[in-house]
Amino acid sequence: QVPPPLVEPDAEGLAPERLRELQERRFVRLVDRLLAAGGVQAARLRDCGVTRGADVGLDTVSQLPMLSKQDFEEYYPFGLRAASEEDIVCVHGSSGTRSRPVLAPYTAHDLDVWARVVARALGGAGAGSRSVVHCAYQYGLFTGGLGLHQGAMRLGAAVVPMSGTSTDRQLRLLLDLRPDVLCCTPSYAIYLGEALRSAGITAEQLPLRVGLFGAEPWTDAMREQIEELLGLRALNIYGLTEVMGPGVACESLDSEGGLILAEDHFYPEVIGPDGEPVPDGHVGELVFTTLTKTGLPLLRYRTGDLAAMSGPAEGSARTLRRMSRIVGRRDDMLVIDGINVFPTEIEAALLADTRVAPHYTVVDDRRDLSRPVLRVAVEPRDDDVDAAALESDLGRALFERLGVACEVRVLEPTLIARAGNGKPLRLVRWEHGV
Ligand code: ADP
Ligand code: K
Incomplete structure (x- = not known):
């Protein structure tokens, strides 16, 4: 099979030395932009003795200050913005901690x-201007829907903005519009595949050839299941709102299981627990510097996502480096249906209700791959509480705060499992096949 052609050969096929030169130039300009914008990133650079871009280089990037999700919380809503108000044309967001969303302002x-970068990802999946892209990521503040949407249009494909429309309608348009490309979360892909199967539609009747799935962690077991249910090649797309959205990295048909990083725009580092650089092939935390972003340029943003880096696939025309799938998180952030959920937020929602005792357990239940469920068990302060009313009130409060539907159970006092130290087990992960 012939590998799909490059969408941006000048970038995707750059020789390593040329890429490095480009990254250096862009990095110096980024630092100048940050200094000119003022604000916390400029102040931290000055604290390190950096007063102009020419003072820095990629070889010494590890000596520069880092940025984290806490900075987004502290400088909410737009304290990290570097472009003027006139130049911002849209805003996206995802969940943060302390009920403050992470907001990302974009310039044109x-x-x-x-x-x-999304057009590159779609191109690497073999899509082109004759493609029809069925986009079932959520449209809205979340970057998934509109991110894939804009990329598909840029490629010249026809995008169908399905978003979270009803399953019936998804199936109908899959059959009637004959899309060759499907974009959604991997769990939704399994859900759709199972719905098709129950409707008596076989993979052979479907026109789909390839899918870009991401926004949440998934495994090779899920990949096999999706490929079998939908009769397509399932590729992994990665990104995050702070850095851009989906398209920061993506597998291509010829990338052999690694996600090709758009490292001409997003300079990657992988660091260990003490911030020290981790060599290729070893897992550490991904840190990105946005080399070209103007609305929200970030110097050394700690993603919390754990992965390993490697070189390009042997003999591939795609010369940018690759990263592994995300193998975990540094913190205890959960991702349910593509939505990031922090256990501290669950706690805040529960303890805001005076009927609830400070003993609760959150179960991240992934036994059914197509329907990950967050289960929350609480103990009431009083025995005579109306459990049904409390369950529905807490369900509503959690949905409002997290944007995720949770299954809430009020248990008898003392029923929640305690660890050896007598404290409740706050978080339990219940994996598929366990
Ligand atoms: P997105 O729209 O790309 O999901 P968010 O900002 O809502 O952006 O969430 C980003 C987080 O989602 C990442 O930091 C990572 O933890 C998770 N994520 C996104 N894509 C993937 C993926 N392909 N595999 C594993 N985790 C992912
Ligand atoms: K996500």
Whole structure:
């Protein structure tokens, strides 16, 4: 099989030395932009003795300050913005901690770069201007829907913005519009596949050839299941709102299981627990520097996502480096249906209700791959509480705060499992096949 052609050969096929030169140049300009914008990133650079871009280089990037999700919380809503108000053309967001969403303002230039990296990802999956892209990521503040949407249009494909429309309608348009490309979360892909199967539609009747699935962690077991249910090649797409959205990295048909990083725009580092650089092939935390972003340029943003880096696939025309799938998180962030959920947020929602005792357990239940469920068990303060009313009130409060439907159970006092130290087990992960 012939590998799909490059969408941006000048970038995707750059020789390593040329890439490095480009990254250096962009990095110096980024630091100048950050210094000119003022704000916390400029102040931290000055504290390190950096007063102009020419003071820095990628060889010494590890000496520069890092940024984390806490900075987004502290400088909410737009304290990290570097472009003027006139130049911001849209805002996206995802969940943060302490009920403050993570907000990302984009300039027209940023949206252009984003569309281009997503177009590359789709191109690497074999899509082209004759493709029909069925986009079932959520449209809205979340970056998934509109991110894939803009990229598909940039490629010249026809995108169908399905978002979270009813399953019946998803199936109908899959059959009637004959899309060759499906984009959604991997758990939704399994859900759709099972729905098709129950409707008596076989994979052979479907026109789909390839899918870009991401926004949440998944495994090779899920990949096999999706490929079998839908009769397509299932590829992994990765990104995060802070850095851009989906398209930061993506598998291609010829990338052999690694996700090709758009490292001409997002300079990657992998660090260990003490911040020290981790060599290729070893897992550490991904840190990104946005080399070209103007609305929300980030110097050394700690993602919390754990992965390993490697070189390009042997003999591939795609010369940018690859990262492994995300193998875990540094913190205890959970991702349910693509939505990031922090256990501290669950706790805050529960303890805001005075009927609830400070003993609770959150179960991240992934036994059914197509329907990950967050189960929350609480103990009431008083025995005579109306359990049904409390369950429905807490379910509503959690949905409002997290954007995720949780299954809430009020248990008898003392029923919640305690660890050796007598404290409740706060978080339990219940994996598929366990
Ligand atoms: P997105 O729209 O890309 O999901 P968010 O900002 O809502 O952006 O969430 C980003 C987080 O989602 C990442 O930091 C990571 O933890 C998780 N994530 C996104 N894509 C993947 C993927 N392909 N595999 C594993 N985790 C992913
Ligand atoms: K996510």
